[in-house]
Amino acid sequence: MKFALVEGIRQEATTGVRGACPVCGSPTLAKCGIKRLHHWAHVSTAVCDRWWEPETEWHRAWKNLFPTEWQEIHHRALDGEVHIADVKTASGTVIEFQHSAITPQERGSREAFYDPMIWIVDGTRLKRDLSSFREEITTCAPSAVTKTRGWVLSDRASAIIERWRGGSRPLFLDFGDAEFPLSWLPATGVLWLLHYLPRQRVVVTPVLRQSVVDHLLSGTPIQGFARPMPIPPRRSPLPGFQAHLMRPRARRPRF
Ligand SMILES: [Zn+2]
Structure with a gap:
């Protein structure tokens, strides 16, 4: 554990200090070696939180x-x-x-x-x-x-x-x-x-x-990566005459 209670106050492990487990109250020892991260360990081998x-x-x-x-x-x-x-x-x-x-x-x-x-x-x-x-x-x-x-x-x-x-x-x-x-x-x-x-x-x-x-x-939103915008299908340009034929006919004026 990173924290134990030392005289009732949550503290990180420092060499030679004894604390109490904030969960079960049993004594803990500060482990401040060079191999592992500084931490607190229960004095007895019992681990109070089996998930730890x-x-x-x-x-x-x-x-x-x-x-x-x-x-x-x-x-x-x-x-x-x-x-x-x-x-x-x-x-x-x-x-x-x-x-x-x-x-x-x-x-x-x-x-x-x-x-x-x-x-x-x-x-x-x-x-x-x-x-x-x-x-x-x-x-x-x-x-x-x-x-x-x-x-x-x-x-x-x-x-x-x-x-x-x-x-x-x-x-x-x-x-x-x-x-x-x-x-x-x-x-x-x-x-x-x-x-x-x-x-x-x-x-x-x-x-x-x-x-x-x-x-x-x-609470700000989690950001993913935007999808690329879909590319619209390109219209094939009609040659001039065909385009002329495709144009709607002008209505005859009515009298
Ligand atoms: Zn404990």
Whole structure:
């Protein structure tokens, strides 16, 4: 965890300090080594939130885009179950940053526990995820029915799409600055929004990463990429005489 309570105040880990877990109240130790990110760990091996995963740089960098008072917010369900949300925005949306593998069952429980929520998924954990995703995107024609440039695909279209199939919340895939050979797509600053639909389909829409952050910070719209304007079919110019024949005849004047 990034935060623990030290004399009742939320603090980041500093060497030699002991704190208390803000969720279960048990003692925590500051871990400030050089290998892992500075964090707090329970003194006992018990992990109070079974959903918690060790944080990666990717995790921490994402979390730090948001105010500290939005980070690591604990939630208690009516049955007493407690979990720590990575970020909870001012409007109440929970953001879960997911690096590790997750079973469909666990994903389902989190989606049921947090409402509303979105996922931001580290797409770089497995190398083959990017290659199969990129291949699918670049070999399939973009869809004509999405508002901005996007694809409607089978929810088994690529490995990472298939692993998250059945999800009910918006999911943003973060492939970092991986390149996609699409002339209209910027080389950096893109996330891939996945919206799973009924009947085994998914809508895949590239969006500007900064617009997603801004949206979560202040509610401004998420920006995708405009489709090109359809080119009107060119009329074949008629030769002069044919054009003359095509002209509506002048009416005879009536008296
Ligand atoms: Zn705890």
